[in-house]
Amino acid sequence: MDDFQNNQQKVYIFDTTLRDAEQTPGAALGIEEKLEIAKHLAKLNVDIIEAGFPISSPGDFEAVKRVANEVEGPEICALSRVVEKDITAAWKAIEDAPRARIHTFVGTSPIHMGRITRTTPEDTLRMATDAVAYAKSLCEGHPDANVEFSPMDAGRTELAFLYEVVEATIAAGATVVNIPETVGWTVPTEFGNLIKGIIENVPNVNDAIISVHCHNDLGLAVANSLIAVEQGARQVECTINGLGERAGNTALEEVVMAIRTRRDYFKGYYTDINAKEIAPISRRVSRTMGIAVQPNKAIVGANAFAHSSGIHQDGIIKSRVTFEIIDPKEIGWKESQLILSPRSGRNALRHRLSELGYEVDADQLDKVYERFLRVADKKKAVQDADLEAIMSDEIRSI
Ligand code: KIV
Ligand code: ZN
Numbered sequence: 011m012d013d014f015q016n017n018q019q020k021v022y023i024f025d026t027t028l029r030d031a032e033q034t035p036g037a038a039l040g041i042e043e044k045l046e047i048a049k050h051l052a053k054l055n056v057d058i059i060e061a062g063f064p065i066s067s068p069g070d071f072e073a074v075k076r077v078a079n080e081v082e083g084p085e086i087c088a089l090s091r092v093v094e095k096d097i098t099a100a101w102k103a104i105e106d107a108p109r110a111r112i113h114t115f116v117g118t119s120p121i122h123m124g125r126i127t128r129t130t131p132e133d134t135l136r137m138a139t140d141a142v143a144y145a146k147s148l149c150e151g152h153p154d155a156n157v158e159f160s161p162m163d164a165g166r167t168e169l170a171f172l173y174e175v176v177e178a179t180i181a182a183g184a185t186v187v188n189i190p191e192t193v194g195w196t197v198p199t200e201f202g203n204l205i206k207g208i209i210e211n212v213p214n215v216n217d218a219i220i221s222v223h224c225h226n227d228l229g230l231a232v233a234n235s236l237i238a239v240e241q242g243a244r245q246v247e248c249t250i251n252g253l254g255e256r257a258g259n260t261a262l263e264e265v266v267m268a269i270r271t272r273r274d275y276f277k278g279y280y281t282d283i284n285a286k287e288i289a290p291i292s293r294r295v296s297r298t299m300g301i302a303v304q305p306n307k308a309i310v311g312a313n314a315f316a317h318s319s320g321i322h323q324d325g326i327i328k329s330r331v332t333f334e335i336i337d338p339k340e341i342g343w344k345e346s347q348l349i350l351s352p353r354s355g356r357n358a359l360r361h362r363l364s365e366l367g368y369e370v371d372a373d374q375l376d377k378v379y380e381r382f383l384r385v386a387d388k389k390k391a392v393q394d395a396d397l398e399a400i401m402s403d404e405i406r407s408i
Contacts, residue, residue, distance in 0.1 A: 019279050021269060022245040024188075024221065025051050025262060026060040027295060028077070029089055031253035037299040044073040045080060050294055051250075052083040054287040056262075058111060060247075063089040064103040065096040071103050078107035085109035087158070092116040092141035101148040110152060112145040114138075115160035115190070118167040118175055131171055138175055139182040146183030158186040160223065165191040165201065172204075173211045180218045186245060187218050191234055194227030194257065201230075202237035209242040221245035224260045226252060231260040236268055239279060250295040251303050251310060263288045263309040263341070271336055288341040309341060316347040320355030323348045327361050350392040352383060366394060368401050378404055 028044050028051075031037065039047070044061070051059050061077040062070040078086040086107040090096035092114050104110040116138050117126050123134050142159050149155035159179040164172055176187050189208065191201060205222065209215055222238040222245070224231040235246045252261030266283045269276045292310035296303050305312045315338040317323050325332030326346060338346055348358050356379050363370055363378070370378060381400050386392050 019244070021239055021243075021279055021281050022057040022219065022221075023262065023266065023281050023283055024058040024060065024087070024245050024247040025054075025056040025084075025249065026223075026247050026259065027051065027249045027253065027262075028073075029060040029062050030223075030247075030255065030259050031249040031251075031295075031299070032062070033255050034253050034258070034299065034301065037253065037301055039073075039298065041069060041073040041076060043298050045076050047291075047295060047298060048077040048081045050287070050291045052081050053284065054291050055282050055284040056084050057245075057282065058085045058087050060087040060089060060113065061104075065090060065093075065099040071099060074100075074103040075106075078104040078110065082108075085111050085154075085156070087111035087113050090114045090141075090145075092137045094141075094144060097141060097145050097148070101145070105148075105152065105155075108154065110149070110155040111158055111186075112148070112155075113158040113160065113188070114141045114145055115162050115188075116141070117163050117192075118161035118171060119163035119165075120168065121166060122163045135171075135175055135178055139178050142179045142182040142184045156185045157183055158188055158221070159184040160188040160190050162190050163192040164189045165193065165196040165204070169204075169207060173208065176208055177212045177214055180212070180214045185218050186221050188221035188223050188245070188247060189238070189243070191222070191224040191231070194225040194231060194234075196234065197228070197230060198233045198237045201234040202241045205238045205241040205243050219244045221247060222260075223247035225254065226257040226259065229257070231258070232264045232268070235260045235265050236276075239269070239276070251292055251301070251307070253295070253299065253301060261308070263292060267309050267336060267341065285340050286342040289338075289343040309336070314338075315343060315345075316349050318349045318351055319353045320358065323358035323361075324355055327357055350382070350386065350397075351390065352386040354382075354386070354392075362394075363397060363401070366397060366401075374404070 048059055062074040064071040064074045074088050086104050088100035088104045090100040100112050123129050142157055145157040161175045220243045222235050222243045224234040246265050248260040248262040250262055252258040266281050269279050303311055317326050322333045356375055359382055360375055385396050
């Protein structure tokens with residue numbers, strides 16, 4: 011039974027950690043490092059890996075080529091401007107991949123056309139369709155190669171022109187049209203309406219997959235991506251840990267876990283991501299790129315499954331679902347953590363003592379709790395070693 015009959019809608023996950031996230035200041039990767047991350051992205055089961063921008067440097071060309079030749083599973087994509095030599099380099103880097111994709115882009119907003127390419131809308135449109143047609147011609151003869159086109163800065167592009175560009179590039183052979191929210195300008199309802207408008211106003215829209223690529227300048231990249239899915243986008247471009255230019259890109263782990271955790275809301279939508287690999291790849295990318303994950307980051311931050319206040323800890327001990335909507339083991343993480351602090355109550359202390367092998371009655375717990383609070387007031391978190399010291403004093407005083 012296919013997805014349509016089954017009323018299921020697959021959302022394709024296009025990972026651009028090796029291209030857009032690699033543009034994060036200080037995050038540049040060597041060839042072996044890129045290859046290593048690409049192999050882990052394949053284990054995560056992303057649908058497409060955007061491996062790099064081959065024309066940008068010989069090193070990047072080589073890295074994309076190695077990924078295309080050595081990484082099995084996902085489609086391998088290379089980025090190019092709408093320039094013949096870029097597209098040729100992109101193709102040469104990926105042509106040996108069993109599944110290959112050329113991704114070509116040009117700015118279509120008045121700001122980008124006026125200040126970057128310095129082209130009229132007519133010229134920009136011609137450059138876009140010529141580039142797609144050229145890329146398509148290179149793919150001829152390959153068993154499974156696609157062309158993706160992006161009208162960069164779509165969020166600030168004049169709507170009628172955006173529809174025209176999407177229609178013309180699909181007609182020229184693009185099988186995926188990606189709508190980049192390049193500067194994170196739009197807010198969710200607005201971006202959702204933009205995607206809805208494309209679906210409703212572009213006559214040949216069903217000949218291509220509509221994709222979205224959101225940046226996080228206003229902290230809205232994930233929200234914009236999710237509303238776009240609700241409005242008909244079927245590919246989300248994203249990065250591990252949300253890394254990327256400036257405030258970053260849509261975080262892969264957040265989009266995937268939102269669709270998965272709220273399956274009651276996102277009825278029928280699914281991704282093929284192997285969720286158990288989320289925590290391991292987050293750590294690996296953070297280490298390799300040298301960029302720490304903020305502790306309160308959703309899904310993969312160190313505190314994402316840590317509980318500190320007494321009421322929350324008591325709830326978690328009684329039932330995990332009281333204060334956790336995801337089982338950390340689902341994303342390949344260890345158990346939830348109860349952080350012992352002055353905000354912790356007796357129940358959390360008793361629970362941890364029991365895990366350390368100390369069973370205490372109510373009177374003992376009162377005494378130990380008093381000593382625990384004295385230690386806790388001096389520290390941010392009470393460690394197991396502190397509890398061991400408290401307990402050995404307590405045992406000696408009996
Ligand atoms: O943000 C952007 O517009 C891009 C394009 C190259 C898709 O990264
Ligand atoms: Zn981008």
